[in-house]
Amino acid sequence: LAKTTQPISMDSYEGQEVNITCSHNNIATNDYITWYQQFPSQGPRFIIQGYKTKVTNEVASLFIPADRKSSTLSLPRVSLSDTAVYYCLGGDSNYQLIWGAGTKLIIKP
């Protein structure tokens, strides 16, 4: 089964750019990479999705190298409200979504 690996936790400060990297060595050819954000006691929220190269939306950017074995979520100018758990997802061949432990991001004033 495909598995993603990402840092357990990260700290940063308001106004900084935060990059969270995820490795997905066995991602299948037709799988996209998807990132979600989760606040305590809330359901995860879709942030961004991509297949390769770079994707940008109003919230974040996603960088995926040509080999697709990793991806980097970039959050520009973070604020305290960006403190959350961030999940990187790659599907597996059995149409299931494998959720790792996520990265707990703490933004400090």
Next chain:
Amino acid sequence: DSGVTQTPKHLITATGQRVTLRCSPRSGDLSVYWYQQSLDQGLQFLIQYYNGEERAKGNILERFSAQQFPDLHSELNLSSLELGDSALYFCASSPGQGKNSPLHFGNGTRLTVT
């Protein structure tokens, strides 16, 4: 607001009991997913339905069952409850059935088994 509605928000029950959790997907979404999240844990995929049919099964216990009705709402039934079943149960929906279709999550049902 994701458009996914889960009821009830909180549920407290005793061991050995049976409960039913309900989910209404976003308008137009045909897939419904159920996830379990224990305290400070990641999400465990339980089961997926697409347009009324079971599509994929994850780590769902035999004591648990689910179904999706013709109006596309879904119910997750948990029986012979144990203390370890205490968790947040999330429902998510998506338009398609494929794993690349972004999910929209409800705010969950917090189940406490005493």
